[in-house]
Amino acid sequence: MNDQQLDQLLDAASPVALWLDTDERPPARPALFGAARADLVVVGGGFTGLWTALRAKERDPDRSVLLIEAGRIGDAASGRNGGFCEASLTHGEPNGVDRWPEEFDELQRLGRENLAALIETVERYGIDCRMEAPDTLRVATAPHQVQGLGPGTPGFLGQDAVRALVDSPTYLAARASAGDCVLIDPARLVWGLADAAERLGVRIVENTPVRNISERGTGLWVDTAGGKVATDRVALATNAFRPLLQRLSLFTVPVYDYVLATEPLTAQQLASVGWSGRQGISDSGNQFHYYRLTPDNRILWGGYDAIYHYGRRIHPDLDDRRATHRLLARQFYDTFPQLADVRFSHRWGGVIDTSTRFCAFFGTARKNRVAYALGFTGLGVAATRFAADVMLDLLDGQDTERTRTTMVRRRPLPFPPEPLAWIGIQLTRRSLAAEDRRGRRNLWLRALDRLGLGFDS
Structure with missing residues (x-):
């Protein structure tokens, strides 16, 4: 298809x-107006914030918890992703082995236990x-x-x-x-977690931007657009958005990820592909697609062309x-030419945060009264x-x-300020694309590897 035909579909x-x-x-x-008080304030109403609020009440039912969301819960990355809920805490085995070889087995165990607990919840x-x-498939x-897929080992498919x-x-x-x-x-996971948290006594407010966190004697003030909250502890779950701690301003960059979804496939269309096992699929490149069948048999097709905008820009x-949507559409039809008559029903994008180690990092501030978790890099x-x-x-x-x-005790290296961040990210993107084409890492990627900043998906 030419660009004009693809644009008509999009x-x-x-x-x-x-x-x-x-x-x-x-x-x-409802939004928050006036003064309020809570033992714990959670800032952010995506997965991180909702899990924190729910787990806080499960661990201590007497603790009062207020979750504050600037917009709508789940409206950012948590409601826009592909729905792959993976056990890995380290963005896959290669990244984990390279960065934490001595504790990788422990991190794998913790990840499996965490996924099992999520399912139980x-x-x-x-x-x-x-x-x-x-099952999941990683395809070459x-x-x-x-x-790299291990020919001759269990799980390998020719x-x-x-x-x-x-x-x-x-x-x-x-x-x-x-x-x-x-x-x-x-x-639906976001909405279910919010409902479960509220059943345990968590108060959730939406459309309430937080402006600042300040000292309040032995406690803290959380200043919002509609009022002020007195609290003892704050958990920051702001993902790609402003972390409210100046020290964190260079530790993540916002990256946009884009997705398409098809109309529901007919039985004949689905049979032309097979896919009776409904596997979740990703390909093996550094720039990789992720795709799956939805409950109503659409194909959700996303990834590949992650975009960073100069100056850490975020805007609807x-x-x-x-x-990017045109590129994804062309790649979809290349992957499944038998579905040339399938059309797209939805197109969207959203911002995720990434760190230089490509998985989450953690820490505290304000005399251990504020905790944060950021940098999930699309695996949250x-x-x-x-x-x-x-x-x-x-x-x-x-x-x-x-x-x-x-992994928890050490923070990653920060990104440089602009214009160095833009230059480094664009050079890395081009180098990763070249490795996908040629199968070898260039001088820039090898230098990043030596600095502990490299990434191999």
Whole structure:
């Protein structure tokens, strides 16, 4: 298809996240006006904030908890992602092994236990987030990627074997995994967590931007657009948005991720692909796609073209980027040419935060009365629950196996200020794309590896 044909298809797609485009979305909760008091204030109403509020009440039912969201809960990354809920806390095995080889097995165990606890919580509170637990496939679409999938080892699938599961002419091999990921409707998980938290006594306010956190004797003041809250402890769960602590301003950068969703596939269209196992799929490049079937048999297709805007810019206008959606559409039809008659129903984007170690980092401020967790790099659906417990451990002064890990105790290197951040990120993007084409890392990527800043998906 040419650009004009692709644009016609994209013009017909609704520019809103599929998961949020439903009349079952709960109405907004009232904003905060006037003075308030809580033992713990949680800033941010995405996965990190909601898990923190829920876990705070589960751990101490007598603790009063107020969650403050600047807009609508789940309206940012938590309601816009692909719904891959993975056990990994380290953005995959290669990244974890490279950075924390001595404790990688422990981090893997903690990640599996965290995912199991997440699943148990969903079941216990009756959260209808359309959870599925199929295998996942990591596919090779270039010859140099095949060796990295471990030919001859358990889980490796050759070309014929993988195409018998999901039929794409681009597939050369794959690695199948089981038990380390579940698929969910992320918006419904957000709404279910909020409902569960409120049932335990958490107060949630929406459309209430927080402006500042200041000292209040032995406690803190949280200043909002509508009033002031007195509190003993604050948990910051602001993701890519302003972290309210100046010391954190260079530790993350906002990156935009973009997604398409097709119309529901007919039985005949789905049969042309196979996919009866409903596996969650990603490809093996540094610039990788993630894709899956939704409960109503749409294909959700996202990733690949992550975009950083100069000056750490965040704006709603950036959620819809025609050049990236056009690229994703072309790549979709290249991957599944048998679906040339399938059209797109939704197109959207959203901002995530990334750190120089490509997974979350943690810490405290204001004499250990403020805790934060940031930098999830698009892998926060499950890892945010772990982060919630880390923040509560730190705020409660508890020495746990979580807080003893090097991953929790050490922060990553910060990004440089502009224009160095822009230059470095663009050079890295081009270098990763070149590695995807040629199968080898250039001088820039090797230098980043030596500095502990490299990334291999």
